[in-house]
Amino acid sequence: MSDLDDAFPSRFLKADDVLAHGDYWELTMTDVNKERIGKDLERKPIVSFRETDKELVLNKTNGYAIAGLIGSENFADWIGKKIRLHAPTVEYKGESAPGIRVLTQ
Secondary structure: OOOHHHHOOOOEOOHHHHHOOOOOEEEEEEEEEEEEEOOOOEEEEEEEEOOOOOEEEOOHHHHHHHHHHHOOOOHHHHOOOEEEEEOOEEEEOOEEEEOOEEOOO
16 A cells, blocks of 8 residues: 555545546536435435546535536436536635535536
């Protein structure tokens, strides 16, 4: 194993996964399911894609961005639609870090 990502693989997308594809990564949504995740076991939508086995834990910002692009807040309407992800620097809990955002243009 060459680094921590190899030692502790994740089923969820990270900013580095997106950055590895250039300025953005275009993905086709294949499913959206709600799961209890994290230390608080909060129910969150999880988006699956055709092009990768990794999934995206949906936050409000990205959820509303996808709904705006697709024209629907109904997850069933998202299946088969393409979105573009990018990895800008975002603020999280007072710290700057790479994050994942849905391109809306």
